[in-house]
Amino acid sequence: MSVLCLDLGGTKLAIGRVAYPDKHETQTYAVAAITRLPVPQQADYAGMLLFLIQAIEPQLDGSVRGIAIGVPGTVSLQNGTLLEVMNLPCLIGKPLAVDLEARFQLPVSLNNDANLFALGESVLGNKRNLLGITLGTGVGAGVVFDGRLYSGKHCAAGEIGCFPYLDGIMEHYCSGQFFRRFAHCPGEQVRARALAGDTDALVLFQRFGEHLAELIYQTLLAYDPAEIVLGGSVSQAFSLFNDALWQRLAERADVSRLEGLSIRPSTEANAALIGAAHWFFQHQGESNHEMAVA
Numbered sequence: 001m002s003v004l005c006l007d008l009g010g011t012k013l014a015i016g017r018v019a020y021p022d023k024h025e026t027q028t029y030a031v032a033a034i035t036r037l038p039v040p041q042q043a044d045y046a047g048m049l050l051f052l053i054q055a056i057e058p059q060l061d062g063s064v065r066g067i068a069i070g071v072p073g074t075v076s077l078q079n080g081t082l083l084e085v086m087n088l089p090c091l092i093g094k095p096l097a098v099d100l101e102a103r104f105q106l107p108v109s110l111n112n113d114a115n116l117f118a119l120g121e122s123v124l125g126n127k128r129n130l131l132g133i134t135l136g137t138g139v140g141a142g143v144v145f146d147g148r149l150y151s152g153k154h155c156a157a158g159e160i161g162c163f164p165y166l167d168g169i170m171e172h173y174c175s176g177q178f179f180r181r182f183a184h185c186p187g188e189q190v191r192a193r194a195l196a197g198d199t200d201a202l203v204l205f206q207r208f209g210e211h212l213a214e215l216i217y218q219t220l221l222a223y224d225p226a227e228i229v230l231g232g233s234v235s236q237a238f239s240l241f242n243d244a245l246w247q248r249l250a251e252r253a254d255v256s257r258l259e260g261l262s263i264r265p266s267t268e269a270n271a272a273l274i275g276a277a278h279w280f281f282q283h284q285g286e287s288n289h290e291m292a293v294a
Contacts (some may be wrong), residue, residue: 002032004059005276006052006069007113010087010137013037015055016270017064018277029123029277031270033059045090052096053103066106066284068276069096070113072138075155080110083154086171087137109283112155113272114231118142119149120275121229124268131225132266133160136232139171139215142275143223149279163218165211170218173211176234179204191237205237209244216245216263217252224257231266238265 007014016034040051056067073085073092080097097108118132122144132142139161143150150157161171171177179187183204194201216228230238242263249258268274 001065002063003277003280004056004064004067005273005280006055006067007116007272007276008052008069008071008088009039009113010072011039011041013039013052013055014270014273015059016273017059017061018270018273019063020277020281029274031273034270034273035059039088041088043090045094048088048090049096049099052100056100056104060104064106066280067100067104067108068116068280068283069100069108069110070116070272070276071096071110072113072140074159075110075112077111077151077155080108082110084156107280107284109276109280111149111151111276111279112140112142112158114140114158115142115149115151115155116275116279117231117266117272118144118158118229118275119278120271120273121231121266121268122147122149123274123278124271127227129225130227130229131158131219131223132229132231132271133216133219134232135175135212135230135234137176139175141219148282160215160219160222163215165214170211170215174208174215175232178208178211182207187234187237191240194237194240202240205240206244208234209241210248212241213245213248213252217249220253220257220261226260227262227264229264229266231271235265 002017002019005018014036017032019030072087074083081095082091085091097110100108114134117134121132128147130144134140141158141160143157163170176187179190183190190201194205
C-alpha cells in the first residue's frame with residue numbers, strides 16, 4: 001500500500017508514491033515515481049486545482065490509499081482549508097482537500113510543507129526532537145517534539161519567516177527573496193558566481209548568513225532545539241554562509257545555548273514526501289506500531 005505525496009512549494013511541485021509499512025511488520029519507506037514540475041504561480045484557484053489534478057492522475061494506481069500534500073502556508077487541520085499561503089495566494093480560503101477528495105474519492109490530508117519536511121527528517125534520522133527550517137521561495141519551519149509533529153492550533157507553529165525584522169519580515173532576508181532583492185537575480189545564479197570566486201557574490205552570502213543567524217537566534221529562544229536541519233534550495237549553498245552564520249550566532253547567543261547545537265543542511269531529497277506519508281499514516285490513526293526507515 002502507498003500514499004501519493006505532494007510537496008507543493010512556491011515555484012516547484014514534487015510528487016511521488018511512498019510505500020509505507022504494513023501495520024503488522026516493520027519495514028522501510030520506499031519512494032517511487034517522483035516527478036518534479038514548475039508551479040503555475042499566476043494561476044487562479046481553478047487553474048491551480050486543474051494543475052494538481054493533472055499531476056496526481058498519472059500517479060494513481062491500485063496501491064494508492066490516499067493523498068498527502070505539503071503546502072507553503074497555514075492550514076485548518078479540521079477541514080483542509082488553506083488559511084494563509086503567502087506565495088500562492090490563489091489557494092487562500094479554498095477547500096483544497098475537499099475538492100481533491102471529491103475528484104479522486106480518496107482521503108486527502110494537508111499540512112504545512114516545512115512541518116512535513118521536519119517530520120520526514122525526524123523519521124529518516126530517527127530523531128525525536130528537532131527543528132526543520134526550509135529556505136526557499138520563503139521561510140518556514142517544522143517542530144518535532146518527542147517524535148510527534150507540533151503544528152499548533154492553525155498549523156502555524158513554525159511560521160518563523162513572518163517574524164518582524166529590519167524593514168520587513170525575516171523571510172525577506174533569509175530566503176531566495178534576499179538574492180532577488182539585493183542581487184536582482186535568483187539565488188542559484190548568485191551561488192554559481194560565488195563558487196567561481198566572485199567577491200560580490202561571496203559577500204552577499206556572508207550577509208545572508210548573518211541574517212539567518214538572527215532568525216536562528218530567535219528560534220533558540222522560542223524552541224531551544226538541539227538540532228536544526230536546513231532544507232530548501234538556498235540550503236544547498238550552506239558552505240557559503242556557514243561561517244558567517246556561526247560567527248554572528250556566537251556574537252548574539254550565550255555560549256550555553258550554542259553548546260552541542262547542530263545546524264546542518266539536509267541530505268535527504270525526499271524528506272518532505274516521506275514526512276507527508278508519515279503524517280497521513282498518523283492522521284489515519286494507524287501509527288501505533290513500530291516503523292523504521294533506512
